[in-house]
Amino acid sequence: MSQRQVLQGLEEYRKARLQFVQRVAEQATRPQNLETLQSAGVISLLRPLLLDVVPTIQQTAALALGRLANYSDDLAEAVVKGDILPQLVYSLAEQNRFYKKAAAFVLRAVGKHSPQRAQAIVDCGALDALVICLEDFDPGVKEAAAWALGCTSRHNAELSQAVVDAGAVPLLVLCIQEPEIALKRIAALALSDISKHSPELAQTVVDAGAIAHLAQMILNPDAKLKHQVLSALGQIAKHSVDLAEMVVEAEIFPVVLTCLKDKDEYVKKSACTLIREIAKHTPELSQLVVNAGGVASVTDCIGSCRGNTRLPGIMMLGYVAAHSENLAMAVIISKGVPQLSVCLSEEPEDHVKAAAAWALGQIGRHTSEHARAVTHTLPVLLSLYMSTESSEDLQMKCKKAIKGILPKCTYLPALEPFLYGAPPNILKHVLGQFSKVLPHDSKARRLFVTSGGLKKVQEIQADPGSLLQEYINSINNCYPEEVVRVLPKEFEVERRRKRLLFFLTAHGTHLSFMSNPQCLPLLRSREATEAQ
Amino acid sequence: MATLARLQARSRFLENQYYFRNSVVDAFRKKENCAAVKIQSWFRGCQVRAYIRHLHRIAIIIQKWWRGYLSRKHYQLKVEVAYYTMKMELYNAMAVRIQRRWRAYKVRKYCFNYFYYKQYLRAVSEANETVREILQEYAEIQESEEKKAELEREEKQRAEEARKMHYLLSTKQIPGIYNSPFRKEPDPWELRLQRAKPLVPQRRRVQQKQCAGLADWLACTSARSFPRSGSLPPINRKPCQGPFRNINEVLEQRYKPLEPTLRVAQPIDELTPARQEFQGQEWVRNISDKMFLPFSSHHKKEKYMPSLFSSSKYDPISCRKQGFRSENPGKWICDKDFQTVFPSVDLFSKYGKSYSRAGQIV
Structure with missing residues (x-):
């Protein structure tokens, strides 16, 4: 008891x-x-x-x-x-x-x-x-x-x-081979976390034979597992050319592209990331991706999703196009440019826009043909560059893209709007293109006058001896002197002076500023605001 | 002499005249001298100027020749240089022409084959097309599979529902709710209900209580499954304050080998493994696997047919079990059959531990 x-x-x-x-x-x-x-x-x-x-x-x-x-x-x-x-x-x-x-x-x-x-x-x-x-x-x-x-x-x-x-890596690789999906998922995640830091760690993972097992699981119907596997492969491939080649040798290529059609956004994103990490290393790897039809499917993938999921795909197109002109042409004929311009104009977030601008710059910087393919995006790029709402990075990327594309662009009708709205640092490149093309193209010369471009060029005020002035002179030299003189240059100058006077008095500034060289940027900025 | 006299006569006159003349001369001497100097200076000046002019003319002639010589020489050099540069420019232009042609040829021939490039681009676009098609097909297949799975799931769910609602089926006498007499045709659910199998009322499985009972707790504390309390060494190995035992002693206690009681040490079904082992031994020793039958009893080979009366399809075990077990399965504790073991005499296993031979309490 x-x-x-x-x-x-x-x-x-x-x-x-x-x-x-x-x-x-x-x-x-x-x-x-x-x-x-x-x-x-x-x-x-x-x-x-x-x-x-x-x-x-x-x-x-x-x-x-x-x-x-x-x-x-x-x-x-x-x-x-x-x-x-x-x-x-x-x-x-x-x-x-x-x-x-x-x-x-x-x-x-x-x-x-x-x-x-x-x-x-x-x-x-x-x-x-x-x-x-x-x-x-x-x-x-x-x-x-x-x-x-x-x-x-x-x-x-x-x-x-x-x-x-x-000694976790070999056991994790064994865990991947287990039948349970959840275990596979977590093991792939752990491998991706281990291999993301440095090439040596990734090499350890590769040495344990992870790639073959990971590559086998790409076709698994489970979306989360696919996501983890693809991200693990991407983390392995991102470090060096050798590792990327080892990933490619696991024959992931036609198979990965099916993941780009997946319903799950994360799978799409990680598949794009994997392809990007492979393509970014060398032209040969990019070529391999292109030959496997990767660019077309990534383009489709960009078209089928929104927002941040697009980002790796956009960057992948940029990387491929950056390697050589043939690859850039492959991107163009894979209809990558329309998708990129859609991204550029429709995406709400600045970093996606910046990536699209960068990719377009990479595509257009090779030859005039490439530049011709991306000319229709130039006004968008310019407006993003000029816009005060866009972030600093976006402005920087847009500027670089414009500066890369313009020296190759020989399609003058697309350049002409730039004469009216572009800031001086871009105007320089535009005029440079005109001065290069006009001496050799009589039809373009005629068109340039009739469309009022020449008149606009006369209105541009450039410091004597500057590059801009040189370009203007060489444009003027293409025409007979009478044509240049007839244009109402003097009148324009007078009008400007009056406007400046008004501007200065309106702002309570002393008139002696007129003779000061400091008033020149003031005038420019004023004009720039007026032009907007 | 006369002359002398005449002269002497005249000497006075002569003297005066001499004086006079000299004085006159003296009076004009200075002027004349000046004039002479002037004349001489002028003349000499003219002479020197003429000479200098002569020298100048000579020098100009010399310079003219010299300079002419020099510039002729210089001009020749200049002409030579101009000719050379003109020649070189021409050569360069020609070389550029040749190089242009050659380089264009070389690039077209070896580096950049336009048609090959076109072909490459065409191939790329074709590959893209095929990949797009394949991927489209793949996506369609995926989608259709998913749809199919969805439909199947729905169908299954409906079938399940039909099984559950089978009692709504109309009978001969009473039409069910899906078979309204005012309708021309019965509801499709009626047909489904006709096809469905009625759901057999399932016996409710009695869940064992989540909370473990006292017996479980005692089982857990046995050395077999888990260490007893206090078996963990303290986290920081400082000796604990208080009347605690030495850690080694505790550890020794914890890792002490199992000392089962006599009852536990002996397996309850000792007979079965012994019998199995015996059978195995016998099988190993057999020379032939075929059953040995004596020749004389050959006719006994046919299969034994048990009598209809002595055999029953109800085996005695299940029969007996029914007798021991409660009829109401809700009161069952576990699903397993009871194991038939003789109850142990608990008292004997405690011999020497809780009581002595004399029956006294230790």
């Missing part, structure tokens, strides 16, 4: 503990409770429960800690400071699979926040225990361990190196 009473007391205590832990774990799922829990010192309360005799309580305590640490960096720091990690690591090797899963969850939740937390995990020797967990029979344990390793190695190269040194 007395034995039963004793046991009953123990039982009650056990029930209370279990109830407490379960309640805390449940409350930790709601973010609004976490502050209160933390201020109540729940972490120090949960710590002894990790050592509890009842495995359910241990697991639930670990789960609660994991949820707490998952929420924010502060809580993760508190978990680290609470000396909980060594305890977890110690028991990770010994306990049953549920506990292992929960412990790996805590490690993951702590390590995902910042490099310092991940370093704390490495310091307490968790990696070896996690690697041992990768050899477990239970796929759930493997998944949790692989996830924790991935979260640890995500932050920087040193942490990744630590994970590699713990």
